[in-house]
Amino acid sequence: xxxxxxIDQGTTNSKAVLVSEKGDIVGxxxxxxxxxxxxxxxxxxxxxxxxxxxxxxxxxxxxxxxDVAIAAVAISNQRESVTAWDAETGEALGPLVSxxxxxxxxxxxxxxxxxxxxxxxxxxxxxxxxMFPGSKFRWLLERVPAGRSxxxxxxxxxxxxxxxxxxxxxxxxxxxxxxQLFDLKEQRWSEELGEIFGVDITLLPEVLDSSADFGRTHGxxxxxxxxPIMAAIGDSHAALFGHGAFEPGDxxxxxxxxxxxxxxxxxxxxxxxxxxxxxxxxxxxxxTFAFEGNILVCAASLPWMAGILGLSDVxxxxxxxxxxxxxxxxxxxxxVGLGAPHWNSDARALFSQINFNTTRAQMARxxxxxxxxQVHDVIAAMRAQSGxxxxxxxxxxxxxxxxxxxxxxxxxxxxxxxxREAPExxxxxxxxxxxxxxxxxxxxxxxxxxxxxxxIIDPEAVDRAALxxxxxxxxARSTSRHTTATDE
Numbered sequence: 001x002x003x004x005x006x007i008d009q010g011t012t013n014s015k016a017v018l019v020s021e022k023g024d025i026v027g028x029x030x031x032x033x034x035x036x037x038x039x040x041x042x043x044x045x046x047x048x049x050x051x052x053x054x055x056x057x058x059x060x061x062x063x064x065x066x067d068v069a070i071a072a073v074a075i076s077n078q079r080e081s082v083t084a085w086d087a088e089t090g091e092a093l094g095p096l097v098s099x100x101x102x103x104x105x106x107x108x109x110x111x112x113x114x115x116x117x118x119x120x121x122x123x124x125x126x127x128x129x130x131m132f133p134g135s136k137f138r139w140l141l142e143r144v145p146a147g148r149s150x151x152x153x154x155x156x157x158x159x160x161x162x163x164x165x166x167x168x169x170x171x172x173x174x175x176x177x178x179x180q181l182f183d184l185k186e187q188r189w190s191e192e193l194g195e196i197f198g199v200d201i202t203l204l205p206e207v208l209d210s211s212a213d214f215g216r217t218h219g220x221x222x223x224x225x226x227x228p229i230m231a232a233i234g235d236s237h238a239a240l241f242g243h244g245a246f247e248p249g250d251x252x253x254x255x256x257x258x259x260x261x262x263x264x265x266x267x268x269x270x271x272x273x274x275x276x277x278x279x280x281x282x283x284x285x286x287x288t289f290a291f292e293g294n295i296l297v298c299a300a301s302l303p304w305m306a307g308i309l310g311l312s313d314v315x316x317x318x319x320x321x322x323x324x325x326x327x328x329x330x331x332x333x334x335x336v337g338l339g340a341p342h343w344n345s346d347a348r349a350l351f352s353q354i355n356f357n358t359t360r361a362q363m364a365r366x367x368x369x370x371x372x373x374q375v376h377d378v379i380a381a382m383r384a385q386s387g388x389x390x391x392x393x394x395x396x397x398x399x400x401x402x403x404x405x406x407x408x409x410x411x412x413x414x415x416x417x418x419x420r421e422a423p424e425x426x427x428x429x430x431x432x433x434x435x436x437x438x439x440x441x442x443x444x445x446x447x448x449x450x451x452x453x454x455x456i457i458d459p460e461a462v463d464r465a466a467l468x469x470x471x472x473x474x475x476a477r478s479t480s481r482h483t484t485a486t487d488e
Contacts, residue, residue, distance in 0.1 A: 099131055
């Protein structure tokens, strides 16, 4: 049997998935990555460990699914995490600075004070926030030993470097679009942005389509040398593609450590209301654009709260939360500030409106509900900006498998959500793109018609005004300013 080996490199785990020529998942493997917090607000990973985890995931996948011929390799990856390495030796020259990291918050504040915000947003679709890589690339460069031949890149470019034995320095347009050094309209690295951030753009990889020839494997354990790498794409974009959300207004919510909400656009629309505009994917040199809202902390708050309450695991937390009625205390998971649509680096995590009658179940419910509230705020901002209707809305990632959690989301946004049986939407999206390169599927319509198991969760009536009142009060306390989230 021939299959596409799809690598899904995430913040917490690296996964390897085998996708058959019919689009079915026939094998899985995973490995932990590891993450460190050297200072408050600093989040980083070891790029060598990251690649090792990819190799371990592939090994586990291939051992569980023997007698499979690798037709191609595809990559989906965590985004906005960046690193630097020696172009000649391949030696990592710094940590992988995570998308969650806030170490360059003061640099971003300085750039805003210097008046660069509007221009950066106009060129990149992204705000000046330490989540995005522009200021992180400069931080890395300032710490590279003198005399080294440097390459800079996002995770996809680091993985391609490793997978090809250092032979290629390339990335795809979706990852480039999240770098803050890429001109969305011109679809190229911007010298102007390089000057703003203090980054030599000649050190960046060549930008390819999301479905393209990224090179051949060399020295990848378990995979014969010469296997073609035929797709690379950011994980959130890959999930959107994997769901077949090809029509304008269609979207998806990926629930993970953080959360990414994307809706497909018919054309480029400049960003406002706290959401970003990005390249969803690029095919045949033509980009498809999308709105995106990035939530910094989503499911990461669940194991934290389970530990606080002395529960065995996240499943126990969700079960306890489901036993409480909505409308208890508020909780804002601003452990590393707030992302879309608020973009407040100074916000702090807190509970509000706790009293002597507050129960453990209500505390658990306030944490699980914070997931739905954050999704609501982003969806509301997108609706206000696009002026169009929200189409099919898919959900993926671990928490998406919980009917309770997804019902809360559907209730707050007053829109159905579509649960998918297989949670590997990002890996599937990358595999579909590789399949386009190989000619397994002729076009997007054929991919959209592939069989997928799904369940629609329709919204139920709740007192949204009261619930949002509690949430907005907690937000105001968290950010120390009396503003409320955008609502319809």
